[in-house]
Amino acid sequence: MIIFITGATAGFGAAMVKRFINKGYKVIATGRRSERLDQMKAEYGDHLYPLVLDVQDKEMVSKAIDSLPAEWKRIDVLINNAGLALGTELAQKASLEDWDTMIQTNINGFLYCTHKILPDMVSRNHGQIINLGSVAGEFPYQGGNVYGATKAFVHQMSMNLRSDLLGTNVRVTNIEPGMCHTEFSEVRFKGDKEKADSVYKGIKALSADDIAETIDWVITRPAHVNINVISLMPTQQAFAGFSVHRT
Template identity: 55%
Template sequence: MSLTAFVTGATSGFGRAIAQRLVADGHRVIAAGRRADRLDALRAELGERLLPVVLDVTDADAVAALPGSLPDGWREVDVLVNNAGLALGLDPAPKADLAQWDRMVATNVTGLIHMTRALLPGMVERDRGHIVNLGSVAGSYPYPGGHVYGGTKAFVKQFSLNLKADLVGSFVRVTDVEPGLCGGTEFSNVRFSGDDDKAAAVYKGTEPLTSEDIAETVAWVVTLPRHVNINRVEMMPTCQASGPFAIKRQG
């Protein structure tokens, strides 16, 4: 069965890989992102099965207008992949940049819930659909400097579970995909404001997950039989695990 999927943050990383994988599997993808040139390049690569849409998920008015603005034949969205998100900084909370905190909340939380609210009513009316949220292991396991980023991903996890509770008995599904260490994306470059050396150090000596691994997981959950709902997928590379408790000893 061919699906119509809407993927946010499709200009790089997970979003781009997810769009590529879903099109390769025979589905149609509405690829949304802020960078028109990258969307155009993706359209040139993937062809007519991809519809590029320039969208900033933090623009509430644009998101609210989205369902009615899609072309005929693209309005019945079967899958929403809420992928757009970011981490900024690793300074401890007392030294963190408040503007970075606000931007993470605006994108990872507010943007995600606005996108969900825009497309969910149509799914409920048709009694079919799937919300796939990109969370993170940071939503379960704290680490120094993870404060607001981890908090936003904990929200994504709980919001996903509560959505499922609201939708029980319908064929609208909800999945939270929670990756751990993942390389080959702009994630760490964005976090460290373009400092390539700091970004590269995060992955030195590791074999991290890849964007294709995440795309494989999304492709799997959305094509399961309609009565099967995968609530959460927590995934890490074999070189990673959750850490021990931190203990500060005196003396």
């Protein structure tokens, strides 16, 4: 099995690489940080193919995938993992640049990789696409504005792909994690580790390994079974009621 993972150099992606290679799968690990990819290659050897890739760059995505050696071209599973949140400001105070970056990565990057890889899966009548959404795509919170909207797009696009793929054996799943303790919050708070760590204070959050294990379960279901959506949270996270502003 060949698995193509975007955003493979940290967090969920790095945990997936480790788990899948340890199971004997071959992994195309992509990311912008070539030094991390080099380290992964040194650690995992021939089961890993490192591919420097910025999913925001449409031409780079196309050329990078075209450049894969023949023995790596038959991708069985595409995991659209690359994504990020930037800032928690209210919409009226948020950075337009941050909004653009989230849209370019979380939406366009997901689309560029899917559009490039999906046709071959359909022609072979075999393959699976795993998209990393978020509970933020379903449940809004203050400051989640564009991040939540991008994950709502991932959810709906995953459902629409399933509709388009009816009659084929290509499967699509949207994974929607809740609070996970990875580099996610450090990126969101632009390197402020103290602020990022405070998000998880007193909470046993999900881990990157939890997400990798969940995806492993999804891709090992029988070929006739499609898992549409998995929403998962730590037990210390649940749902709040409506917000009300009183005058």
